[in-house]
Amino acid sequence: MTATPGATPTIVLVGHGMVGQRFLEALAERGLTATHRVVVLCEEPRPAYDRVQLTSYFSGRTPEDLSMTDMEFIKDHGIELYVGDPAETVDREARRVTARSGLVVDYDVLVLATGSYPFVPPVPNKDAEGCFVYRTIEDLLAIEEYARSRATTGAVVGGGLLGLEAAGALKGLGLTSHIVEFAPRLMPVQVDEGGGAALLRTIEEMGLSVHTGVGTQEILTDDSGAVTGMKLSDGSELATDLVVFSAGVRPRDQLARDCGLTVGERGGITVDEQCRTVADPHVFAIGECALAADGRVYGLVAPGYEQAETAAATIAADEASFTGADLSTKLKLLGVDVASFGDAHGTAEDCLDVVYSDSRSGLYKKLVIGRDGTLLGGILIGDADAYGTLRALTGSVPPISPESLVLPAGSGGGAQLGPSALPDEAVICSCHNVTKGAIRGAVTEHSCTTVPEVKKCTKAGTGCGSCVKVLGQLVTAELEASGVEVDKGLCGCFSQTREELYEIVFALRINTYQDLLDRYGRDSARGGDGCDVCKPAVGSIIASLAPTIGASGYVLDGEQAALQETNDHFLANLQKNGSYSVVPRIPGGEITPEGLIVIGEIARDFGLYTKITGGQRIDMFGARVEQLPLIWARLVDAGFESGHAYGKSLRTVKSCVGQTWCRYGVQDSVRMAIDLELRYRGLRSPHKLKSAVSGCARECAEAQSKDFGIIATSNGWNLYVGGNGGATPRHADLLAQDLDDAGLIRLIDRFLMFYIRTADRLERTSTWLERVPGGLDHVRDVVVEDSLGICEELESLMAAHVANYADEWATTINDPEKLSRFVSFVNAPDTPDPVVGFVPERDQIKPDLPLLSIGHRPLEGSAQR
Numbered sequence: 001m002t003a004t005p006g007a008t009p010t011i012v013l014v015g016h017g018m019v020g021q022r023f024l025e026a027l028a029e030r031g032l033t034a035t036h037r038v039v040v041l042c043e044e045p046r047p048a049y050d051r052v053q054l055t056s057y058f059s060g061r062t063p064e065d066l067s068m069t070d071m072e073f074i075k076d077h078g079i080e081l082y083v084g085d086p087a088e089t090v091d092r093e094a095r096r097v098t099a100r101s102g103l104v105v106d107y108d109v110l111v112l113a114t115g116s117y118p119f120v121p122p123v124p125n126k127d128a129e130g131c132f133v134y135r136t137i138e139d140l141l142a143i144e145e146y147a148r149s150r151a152t153t154g155a156v157v158g159g160g161l162l163g164l165e166a167a168g169a170l171k172g173l174g175l176t177s178h179i180v181e182f183a184p185r186l187m188p189v190q191v192d193e194g195g196g197a198a199l200l201r202t203i204e205e206m207g208l209s210v211h212t213g214v215g216t217q218e219i220l221t222d223d224s225g226a227v228t229g230m231k232l233s234d235g236s237e238l239a240t241d242l243v244v245f246s247a248g249v250r251p252r253d254q255l256a257r258d259c260g261l262t263v264g265e266r267g268g269i270t271v272d273e274q275c276r277t278v279a280d281p282h283v284f285a286i287g288e289c290a291l292a293a294d295g296r297v298y299g300l301v302a303p304g305y306e307q308a309e310t311a312a313a314t315i316a317a318d319e320a321s322f323t324g325a326d327l328s329t330k331l332k333l334l335g336v337d338v339a340s341f342g343d344a345h346g347t348a349e350d351c352l353d354v355v356y357s358d359s360r361s362g363l364y365k366k367l368v369i370g371r372d373g374t375l376l377g378g379i380l381i382g383d384a385d386a387y388g389t390l391r392a393l394t395g396s397v398p399p400i401s402p403e404s405l406v407l408p409a410g411s412g413g414g415a416q417l418g419p420s421a422l423p424d425e426a427v428i429c430s431c432h433n434v435t436k437g438a439i440r441g442a443v444t445e446h447s448c449t450t451v452p453e454v455k456k457c458t459k460a461g462t463g464c465g466s467c468v469k470v471l472g473q474l475v476t477a478e479l480e481a482s483g484v485e486v487d488k489g490l491c492g493c494f495s496q497t498r499e500e501l502y503e504i505v506f507a508l509r510i511n512t513y514q515d516l517l518d519r520y521g522r523d524s525a526r527g528g529d530g531c532d533v534c535k536p537a538v539g540s541i542i543a544s545l546a547p548t549i550g551a552s553g554y555v556l557d558g559e560q561a562a563l564q565e566t567n568d569h570f571l572a573n574l575q576k577n578g579s580y581s582v583v584p585r586i587p588g589g590e591i592t593p594e595g596l597i598v599i600g601e602i603a604r605d606f607g608l609y610t611k612i613t614g615g616q617r618i619d620m621f622g623a624r625v626e627q628l629p630l631i632w633a634r635l636v637d638a639g640f641e642s643g644h645a646y647g648k649s650l651r652t653v654k655s656c657v658g659q660t661w662c663r664y665g666v667q668d669s670v671r672m673a674i675d676l677e678l679r680y681r682g683l684r685s686p687h688k689l690k691s692a693v694s695g696c697a698r699e700c701a702e703a704q705s706k707d708f709g710i711i712a713t714s715n716g717w718n719l720y721v722g723g724n725g726g727a728t729p730r731h732a733d734l735l736a737q738d739l740d741d742a743g744l745i746r747l748i749d750r751f752l753m754f755y756i757r758t759a760d761r762l763e764r765t766s767t768w769l770e771r772v773p774g775g776l777d778h779v780r781d782v783v784v785e786d787s788l789g790i791c792e793e794l795e796s797l798m799a800a801h802v803a804n805y806a807d808e809w810a811t812t813i814n815d816p817e818k819l820s821r822f823v824s825f826v827n828a829p830d831t832p833d834p835v836v837g838f839v840p841e842r843d844q845i846k847p848d849l850p851l852l853s854i855g856h857r858p859l860e861g862s863a864q865r
Contacts, residue, residue: 009036011315012097012105014087014255015113016042018051019287019304021068023111024079026312033077039105040079041097043086044136047074052301055165057140058172066137090259092280109282109315112256112269113308116249116288116299121157125219130227131243134166143244147173151241152841154178155230157216159186161331163246167208168334170244174846177208178238180230182215190329190340191379194357198364198381202336205362211238219243251289251297264291273321274314275307284311294324301463302326302431326430328394330380330387336362337384342377342394343368351376354402361705361729365406373397382729388470389419392426392436419470420477428470431463436474443478451475490761491533493517493525498686498761502541506757511551512559513538537761539563540648543684544756547800553682554811555647556818567646570822571808572628577847578836580628581621582608583645584635585681588655588673588693589616598638602631609844615652615690617643622845624832629822632809641807644682648762650689653677654702658695658712667712669695672741676710679745680752682805686759686768689752690725704732707765708748713737717744721751722769722776730766733776736784749798750783750791757794 011027013020020040027033042048047069057066074081082099089098090110097105118133120126130150132143147154147170154170156163159181170177179186185196186203200210211232220229220237230238251268253261262270262279268291270278275290277283286307291297298304303325313320328341346353346368354367364381367390375393380386390405398405399421419428424437442448442457451472455461461468479486489495494517496504501516510516516538518526530538539560546553552560555568567573572580584599599618603610609621623631635641645651655673659665673693683689692701693710703709705725711718715738723732736747759768772778781787783794812818824833837848 009108010106011036011038011109011111012087012107013038013040013111013113014097015115015287015289016040016044016048016069016081016083017113017115017287018048018068018301019115019308020113021048022305023113023286023308023312024077025073026309027315028073028077030312030316030318032312032316033079036108038077038079039107040081041085041087041099041103041105042081042083044138045084046137047071047081047083049137051136054134054137054140055169057137058144058169063137087255090255090283092259092261092283095282107282109284111311112277112283112285112289113287114252114255114289117252118245119248119250120245121216121247123216123218125221125227126245128219128221128227129225130241131219131245134162134169134244134246135249140169143169143242144173146242147175148839150226151175153240154242154244155180155238155240156244156246157230158246158248159183159210159212160189160246160248161187161329161333163244164203164333166244166246167203170242171206171208171334174841175242178211178240179203179208180211180214180216180232180238182213182233184213186210186212187338190338190344191381192345192366194355194366195338195340195364195379195381198357198359198362199336199338201359202362202382203334206334208334249288249299251291253289256285256289261285264295264297267291268297273310273323275311275322276314284314286311292322292324296324298325298327300325300327300329302433305431305463306433326391326427328391328430330384337380337382339380339384339387340378341387341391342375344377344379346376348376354406356406358731361725361731363729367402367406369402373402375402385469388428388467389422391430392419392422392428392470396423396426419473428474429458429460429463429467431467432459434458434460439471439474440478443475444482448475449479449484489522490537491531493521493528493530493534495522496520498537498541499758501538502545502757505538505541505549506545509549511542511546511549513542513563514559533761535563536565536568536648537686540684540686544801545797547804548797553801553804554806554808555684556808556812556821561821570625570628571632571642571646571812572623573646575621575847577838578833579621579838579847580623580625581619581645582623582628582631582635583613583617583619583643584640585643585677586617586652587677587681588653588670590655590670590674595638595640598634598640602634606631607838607845609846616654617652619645622838622847624836625822625824626829626832629813629819633813636807636810636813641681642809644808647684648687649682649684650677650680650691652690653680654690654692654706656693656695656700658693662695664698665695665712666714667695667717669693669701669710669712672710672717672744673701676745676748679802680748682808683752683756683801685752685756687762687764689765705729706732708732708751710744716740719744719747719751721779722766724764724766733769735776735780746795747783750794751779753794753797754779754783754790 046063049066050068085099085101087097088100095107118135133139154175155178156167157180159179167177167179186199215233216230217233218231222228227243229240253263253267253269256269257263261277264270269285269289270291271285273293275284275286277285287304288299306325307322310320310322330339350371352369356365362382367378368376370376374397422436426436428434428436438458442454446457448454448457454475461471476486488497490498517530542551555564572582603620606627611619613619653673653676655669658669689707691708692703692706694701694703695712703711704720705723709720709723709732717739718737719735720732721735724730755765823829825831838845839848
């Protein structure tokens with residue numbers, strides 16, 4: 001593999017995706033970019049970008065955000081990068097590649113990283129106008145443009161990983177979305193029947209329609225050739241204006257076929273364990289275009305990275321081989337955690353399943369256990385926090401029972417297993433094959449003291465990112481074990497935690513952020529302006545203690561205004577097009593016909609989009625910033641007040657109709673919900689607070705998924721705490737039972753103020769309850785048994801909040817100085833923001849978002865020899 005004596009050997013890389021970029025990095029790490037000419041022929045109009053995160057493009061990430069190519073790296077290593085100029089022919093005898101532009105490059109080593117292409121089923125009219133694939137940024141642009149101008153309904157063919165992401169993208173574009181999957185369940189490769197059922201329920205609750213067990217037979221079109229629907233294998237028809245094919249991928253091996261390289265029967269360039277093609281020792285293939293030595297084509301990025309490193313090592317005459325890879329994966333699809341690892345489907349002989357399933361919460365956890373107790377694999381749906389630890393334990397006997405590993409926190413399942421229990425040989429980062437021992441070594445041998453330093457040293461956590469949480473825990477544990485003091489400060493401005501800052505503010509009655517920073521900030525921060533981490537955190541502390549420490553509880557008053565985040569700054573929720581939403585408080589979900597009429601008239605007069613929220617109130621979207629005070633004034637005049645949907649504070653207290661109307665109700669849940677919402681409204685806390693009151697054990701208000709939930713009994717009320725129904729669902733724990741009204745309110749007062757006092761920044765009650773030493777038992781000792789002797793103080797703090805509450809909307813509209821901030825342009829207060837626009841949809845409006853633009857970014861710094 002050496003060039004002619006005296007000549008600089010040349011490595012040509014065809015394809016510049018994620019795997020291609022990793023190959024370049026591996027060359028640089030081995031010094032090969034200093035001894036070789038490296039030429040890259042890239043087909044797409046931009047360098048390598050993160051295809052795993054492709055769907056985040058619809059959430060506002062730009063091509064630059066997704067880029068994985070540091071142009072300084074390209075320049076520093078003298079790499080010649082040609083974008084939009086793919087290889088068209090390979091002459092293996094002459095060792096020469098010709099690009100589309102006519103560029104001709106002679107090579108000593110050729111590396112093919114051409115990736116894959118989307119498989120489109122051979123159905124009639126598959127190329128009709130309105131049919132797309134979902135693979136590149138250009139695909140997304142085309143889908144978006146068509147969806148905005150030609151479609152109201154979209155269908156995705158394929159219910160696998162990428163298909164679900166595509167469906168989520170269509171839903172995000174405002175289309176009624178369908179998923180058509182030939183298999184009997186979603187994600188048939190990764191999850192089993194139980195996992196598929198949990199995923200199906202969760203996705204359908206999001207408003208997507210799922211059709212499993214049916215295939216697409218024909219794309220239906222109108223006279224102009226545009227899509228109008230799909231004919232399915234069961235004889236039914238599905239009306240749709242847009243179709244996205246996401247039915248899998250196939251290796252892009254045509255270039256290899258054309259030059260006579262060996263390919264597999266079902267595609268893929270055949271390579272040996274060194275990723276060298278079996279037909280030509282001067283040609284390598286890596287990534288999705290390669291048929292590995294074990295007979296597989298790997299479609300995940302982690303195996304591709306391993307192949308890239310193997311090829312680079314072989315070119316450098318180092319020993320390396322790729323004989324197979326871990327197919328474990330963890331993703332967040334449509335906001336739902338989905339993970340599978342090891343022998344997820346239990347194919348091993350005599351294996352056993354340990355399963356926890358909660359269809360109402362969308363949770364499904366299955367571990368596959370060998371007869372000897374060895375963890376063989378598993379599936380996690382809805383809650384995959386334990387993925388990093390469980391995947392690393394695969395192939396060993398866990399130190400605690402399998403039941404403890406699947407039961408959710410708060411269910412009495414016993415001890416949870418942390419990363420400290422893992423052996424050193426356990427792989428923590430499967431993307432870069434980094435073990436726990438390597439991470440520990442980065443701390444102890446290479447003096448890394450932070451997660452970013454460990455990432456740079458080992459590459460752990462720089463791939464898909466699913467291991468970052470475990471990585472942080474390992475770094476902290478190793479530092480503490482080495483006697484190194486771990487900086488647990490809130491941020492670079494304060495060495496104290498949020499809990500410690502709360503105690504300082506409370507004990508010393510410090511009522512301004514600047515005073516706290518100047519007296520207790522780090523030396524380098526004193527006299528400064530602070531940062532975006534500590535300012536809102538301290539602002540929240542001051543607001544929650546305002547009556548006690550002599551501060552103003554109004555968040556737009558004086559210095560407090562400068563501490564607020566965007567939403568609090570305007571007392572409304574900022575939306576994706578720069579407009580705001582307005583959510584008036586509707587305590588307990590109870591509203592009069594007159595109140596409904598007022599909200600309807602306001603929405604009509606200001607042209608707002610209206611939506612019933614999950615918290616039993618009405619959200620009005622599309623308000624311009626200058627319209628907010630006008631809308632608030634009309635709401636306040638009608639008796640409404642701020643619903644604090646924008647703040648880290650109490651949102652809602654949901655309720656069922658209770659004994660007043662329901663024949664099963666045993667208590668007046670509506671009255672209690674109203675009392676609680678009016679008591680705790682405006683209470684600033686480390687994170688948002690949600691509550692619910694159910695009038696009987698049938699639990700129609702879903703109280704056990706709330707931060708504090710109440711369920712009626714024939715003897716009073718049961719109080720549950722620490723629940724969460726969001727991205728990481730958690731059942732609330734029973735704190736106390738059969739309470740009377742006064743006892744219930746007293747315990748909630750104590751619980752909330754203890755949480756506000758001791759929680760970390762942006763920590764929900766569910767996470768806090770699991771983190772605090774002693775967990776629920778400790779919290780019960782403090783707030784029920786008064787073990788610390790602080791309950792009277794906690795009750796006093798809450799009483800002060802209740803007595804001093806004032807509606808922020810009413811306060812603002814009565815203050816001309818505060819009203820001056822509600823303009824789009826300070827220097828032109830009467831000019832509305834021209835970017836904030838809307839288009840009609842379903843008799844309402846939706847944001848008129850500018851089309852994503854790409855263009856051809858000049859590759860500054862790319863070497864051109």
